[in-house]
Each structure stands twice: as C-alpha cells, then as structure tokens.
Amino acid sequence: MKKILTGILAIICLTHCKDKKESALTPISGISSRIEDEREMHADWSNENTVIVHSISDPDNLHPTNGNSAPRSEIMLLTQRSILYTDFENQSMIAGLVKTSPVASADGLTYIYQLKPGPEWDDKTPFTFEDVLFTAKAYLCPLVNDPAVKTYWRNLKNIIQDENDKNKFQVIMKARNIQNQYWFGSFPVLQRKFHDPGNILANYSLEQFNDTSFRAENEKELSDWANEFNSDKNGRDPKYLNGLGMYKVERWESGQFITLLKKKNHWTENSLDYHEHSFPEKIIYKINKDDNSQQLEFKNQNFDVTNNISMSGFLALNENATFKNNYSSFVSPTYNYTYIGLNQRPKQANRNPLFTDKNTRRAIALSISIEKITKLIYAQYSSQCRQMIANVSPLKKEFNSELQPLKVDLKQAAKLLKDSKWTDSDNDGILDRVIDGRKINFEADLNYLNTSPDWRDMALLISEELKQIGVKINPVPMELKLFIERARSHNFDMMLGSWAAGSFSEDFTQLWHTSNWSNHGSNYSGFGNYLSDALIDSIRTEINMTKRDSLSKELQKIIYEDQPYVFLYTSMRRNIIHKRFANRMIFADRPGTLINPLRLLSINPVITLQNGTTP
C-alpha cells in the first residue's frame, strides 16, 4: 500500500515538476534538411543495427498494385523500386531503373525511356522491358482490383519496344497531361516471371484493356490469372511479396509489427544514391496507437524513428531530459494544409446563403487569426508554421509569391460585411440581412472532425474570433464519414478540414473544377466558372513547366480573390530520430524521413559536415 501511495505521489510530481526550459530544436523550414550527426555512441545506446520505426497502423496490404494507405507506401519505398524516384531533396523525379529521366515529344504524348543495366530480381534474373510491359498490363487489366490508381493508367495508350535497342521503349499517352512526365515512373514495377509464370497477359494487349467493349470477365484464362494475382497472399504473405527493393518482408504480425530484412548482394549495394542505400540490417515497423504508451516506448528507447506522434506527446517528450539525450526531434513543414471551406452555392442543400458573395468570404478570412490557431496547435513551434495564402503550399515552386497573406483586420472585415448588406438591425449582437424578402441571421454551422481535440479547440477559437464581427458560429463535431458525406452533398455552411498534398505539380481538377461540384466530388465549396475551368484544363495539359507555373499562379490569384476557403496553415510534421544513427534526413514530402540511409554510428562513424557532405 505504501509503495502504491509513493508511486502515485511520484507520478503527480513527475507530471507537475516539468523542466521549464524550452527545448532547443533546430528549426527546419525548407523542403529538406540533413541533421548533424552525433560525435560518439553513448554507453546505453543499442548497438544493434536494427531500426524500429513507430507506426500507428498496419498497411491495408503490401500488394504491388492493389492498395492505398500511408504505411503501405512507406514500406513499398524499401521493398519495391520504380522507374523514376521522387528526389525528396529537390522536389523532382529522377531516373531510377532508367538511364535518364524521360524525354517528351513535342506534342507531350510520347516519352522515351531507356532501362539501365544492373537491376535484378531476387532470383537473379535481370529486370527487362518484359517486366515493364507486364507492369502496365497488370495495372490496366480491368479485372485487377486497383481502382485507386487505375484512373492514372487509363491515359496510357501503348508501350512500344525499340526495334534496335531492347532496353529502349516509348510510352504513348492518349492525352496531354502534366502528370504524364512522372506518373508512369512512380509505380512499383512487377516481375512477369513471378506474377505471371504462365505468361497469360502476353495474350492480351494494352489496346484491349483500354477498349470499353472488351469483356475481360468472359476470358477464363485472364479471370483465373486475375483472381490469383488479386489474392490476399500477394499482399500479405512474405513468401509472395516480391520486389526490386533493397529489403524483403520477413514477417508480418498483424497489429504488432512488420519486419524487413536487408537483401544480401543486392544490385543497389554500391549505389551512391541515398534512395538506394540500405545501411540497417533490419527494419521493424512497430505498431502503437496510444499516446501515453508511445511516450513510454520512447523513454525506454524502444523506438528509433517516428513521424506519427501527436503534438501533445511530442511536447511532453521534449520536456524530458533523458529523451532529449537520446533523440533528436524536429518539427518540419509538409505540403498538407488546413482550411475552412465556405459554401458558396448553398441552394442545392437548402441552406442559408451566407457565403454567396466574395466580400463576405473575405471578411471571414480577415477576422480569423491564423497566428492564434497555430499557437493553439503547435505551441512554441508555431513560428515555424507557414500561412497558406491560396491553394498551393508556399514550399512549392509554383507558389504565387506576389499574393499578400491576409492579416487580421476587423475594421476592413466590418466594412466588407456592411458593403454586403450585413447589419445588426435588431441589436442582438448578430448580423442579419434580408435576402429574397426573408431576414436571415448570420449564424453558421461549422462542421469539424471529432477525431482529435485539436479540431474542437480550433473550431471553438474560430467561433470566438467571428463573434467579434457579429457572426454566430455553431461548432458541429462529426465522424469522418458523415463529415465527407455532408461536404460532398454541399450540405454545410462552413467546414474545417485538411488536404494532403505532395511535392509534384498539382492537378487542380479534383478540388476546383466545377464538374467536381456537380458530381458530388471534392469541390465542396462550389468554386469556379467556365473561365476557371478552362484555366484548370490548360494547367493539366500544359507540359512546359514555365508556362504551366505561370498559369498555376494565375489560378492561385483567382482563388485568392474568390476565397472559397479560408486558407489557414501548412501542417507540420513531428519527427523523432534516435541519435545513435547518422545520415538523418528530414523532408517535407511524405514519408518525411527515409529509413534506409540511417547508419549506425558505431559501425561506420562518419562526421557529417554542416553542409551535408561527408569528408
């Protein structure tokens, strides 16, 4: 009993006697950063060349084509290879399994690739054009369950091998699209011999798979192959998880961990490219969903890497001296952003027309302090947050830097509201306006996700902010599915959400094209008209990057002026990496950290210079 009481007292002391010193973290502001190595290993650091990565969930599967989850993509970077890679440091695609990046034809429809010598599968057979063609057919086959990516592949017309050089081939597209330059290279390649030993797909052409009248389900051979290919074992059983990557899945214990082992004598062994390094002998993705348990795991040095920790957990750990001795922790920018969607076409869902005019939407944007929101979410790291100005992250090359961030200006907001005929005619503290002969109070529901207390705190802060200008906000917590359903059916006044994005040139169709408002897609607010649609179509089909960027900036300006969203801030990633590893890099792009270049200090100590080079 005494012991228990002592324990309780100790816990109370621990939770209240925090180290008041603010942690001195190196701010990371760019798209990538290399972390300075420690000079020596501490006695209590593990010498095991195994990286334990914290993950919050299992991948949906590890099937080469049929899957769609963040943990899956992260593991695929280690177990699979693609024709082109994302160069995380330079926001671009670079040659992976090919000699150089593809050269586009003048019409932007034909791309020439040349395979580089060297890459070979686990059975030591070389990677060839046959595998490339098989990969395309597998993705495009109507019976393969890859709906999330099939849309990309539907723009592929044909792949033709060069008559004189068997490693050279042309990829021919149906329509011009900015993504033509890199989409083909960004998918894992498949080994024909492994996935189609009977060479069934050789009997079918890409033209057939593109033909809508082709009845694939009537082809027994093809159906049998597809059933086998789609089967769960190809996404879960380590024996059937085949790839060109440096690591192989050794074991998958659902809900517990996934173990990857470094392949012996792999073709990437002498590569100088950090994307192809494989310093850790073993990588374990260990699953842990609970905040408190995660903190204990870090205190026990049971994890080496994470970027899946909550802000509260991150802050708590950074107040612990033992943790700081063992780990480097960083807050780094991402391309994801948070926004408040404003319904500018509410008639369809019979909602009040509160945000139908531009001035009102701008007034809302001028009344919300983004600084207060970021302080609320990121505490002392809020200064590293970037304000979103329009729909493109300030980290991107195509970002329109001429646009001025909106600062809180309640006077200007009040003037704009007055111009829009919003007045407090009944002196009840809430603005009102007569629309179609009916008096409407400026009272809006703000839908937000109930998945985290952060959303709730933000919604409450926003409602407090808008109260100052006479706008009454009712925060409405919602479960994710209902939230999306309301957004898609345009049944909302305001919604607090976030979008995930990557480093590549964005296709604005999904979020901003009017067709995606009418078909209940992701244009939730109802932004756009035929002019913005034409601009979006031009951006999608323009392959000259200079021209494309200028068009993109034009669209950003239109969106900035229209304010379909109140653009808030770019999300920050919380990264923690153990100091026992050198070669630590942080990127804005997903997954945020690469595991394969991490090098145990005791095995191969190399002093990294400040500029990231090694002597």
Added chain:
Amino acid sequence: MQKYLLRRILIFIPGLFILVLLSFFLLKNAPGDPVDQILAGQHPEMNSSSPSENDNKVRTEIEHRLGLDLPVFYFTFSDKHSIIPPVEFHYHNQFSKWLFGDDRSRGIFSGNFGNSYLTNEPVINIIQSKVGWSLFFTFISIFFAYLISIPLGLKLALIPGSKKDRFYTLLFTVLFSIPAFWVAMFLMFLFCNPEMMNLFPSSGVMPAGGFDSGSSATEIFFSTLPYLIIPTITYTYSSFAFLTGNVKSTIGDILKQDYIRTARAKGLNEKRILYKHALPNALLPLITIFSHVFPYAIGGSVVLETIFNIPGMGLTIFQSISSQDYPVVITIFLFTGIITMLGFLLSDILYAVADPRISFQNKMK
C-alpha cells in the same frame, strides 16, 4: 436434454437471421460509403491530387465488384388476389450474395465469409488472427476474478458490518467506479516507466520482431509473459470488484435464510454450512454473469486493446464499423450471436448442475 437443445437451436436460427439482416440494414443506412474509404485509404487527410476520388467510373466499378450496386434485400408480394398474398423472395441482392455467393464468390453456406473491403484479407483470417487474444484476456481475467472473488466474498459475508467489511466494500466500490483506461494508464506509468518501476513492457503482446525461429515453447512463454501481466490485471480488476461484491451480498442473504439457521441449530460446523449449503445456492447469479461473458469475449475491448496494443477483436470491430467494412462486421455479428447462444446454453446446463431442482423438463414447459 437433447430435445431441449434442439429446440433452443431451432428457435435461435431465425433470431440469428433477423440479427444479421438488421445489422445489414443499419450499416447500409449509416452515413458514408465504403467506396470513399477504399479510395481515400486510411488517412483522415484526403489527397488533394487524386483523380480517382471524383472518378464516377471508378466508383461504379468498385460498387459493382463488391456487389454494392445490388439492393440489400428484397421480396415482393405476388399479385394473386388472395387474403394473404404469397411472398416471393428474390436472390439477386447483397444479402443473398453474402449467404449463397454469386459467380465470383461463394457464400457463407459454403464456409466463405468473403474478404474485407479495405484489406482484401479473407474475413475468416482476420477473425482467426484476432479472436485468440480477445478470448485469452477475457477468460484469463474471468478465471482470476472468480478465483479471487469467491473466497474473498465468502470471507466478507461472514463478517458483515465489521470495519474490514466496510473498508473492502468501499475499496470495491472505488475500484469498480474507476474507468479501465485510467487503471491501464496508471499501471503503465507505474510499472513500465524507466522513471518509476520499469518492470514490464508497455505495449504489444510479444517482442518487436517476434521470436527467433529456434525458440522453444518455454522460451516463447517466458518472453511473452511480461507483456501479458499488466493487461491481465487491468482486464481482471473491475470484474473482480464486481464479482466480490456480488458473492458477498448473495452469501450474506443466504446466510439469513431459515435453512441455514436450521443447519446451525443442528450443530453443523460453519465451514460445512458455508460450502455445502450456502455456496451452491450462491452460484446461480455467478453462472448468470458467466453466461454474459461470451459476447464480451468475442467483442474484446477497444480502449484496452488500443492502450496496450493488443491485436484483438475490439479494435477490429471498431475499425470495421467505422469504415463500413460489411463482410467483416456481419461475420462478427454472426459469430457473436452464435457465441451468445452457446453462452446461454452453457449457463442453462450449469444451472442444472448447480441446482438439481432446475430440470430441462421444467424449462421446456
């Protein structure tokens, strides 16, 4: 006995059918769409550059592949002019597909429960890999709870109103009132913390990376044991507090009965009175409680499984319901129904064992 069992099973089948059909309707009418989940992956932040999200063609394809474009369940009244028009059931619907299968899948009557929409893993594999841990923690905690609570309850029943009794009653009330998640976190911070007592691992049910291939059963057992202690205590404590109180009050009531007074008057010793006369009669409520454990056993605990990172059924059910993974949810409902029925059957049998006055003949009347 056999007649009784058969009757119980026959009554249960339509109940099970209605349960499954009802859950089908509830899920279908819940907000959201599993197709959204399939396209968006498992991330709350959706991708802003994913053409598939808005591709109606893709959505239609997924719906067709999963059979979600079919009606859930339907029947018609044929137009024959009679007082009670004949009902005609139709088979081209989701419910029939699940029961009997179609050209692309076999139904549950062929032993195939389908695949998860989200992971494409066979449902039966998902359940097999998760149910073991839920059953283990439920039954081990029930075992310990009964093991401690029966003797303790008996002991306290013999000293009603004493200081010791009042103290324990208060303690059990407090224990029973504390939420399990709080106890879980308290124990974790106390026993899995390098700054306190670092005696046990804080999460999971086995070491990261598993065991070496050459490990013996004994080595595996002793490597796994530390992972199980704190979760077992957490699972056990509330049911132990509840059961002890229950045993104490039941025995307390029985000890006031006339036949106990008679037994004492006859000069029987207190131990014999307690174990031979009072305890068997006190077992009936405990059996009732035991029969209710079965649905919990398969259901697991979402909160405790999250805190301790136990790969059990609780989280699986929660995730399947929130992502409308119909095949998984319906199968779990089906199994839960069957297990519940088995629990009730078992409790009936145990009633008869505990109290010979209860017979199956009486139950059938």
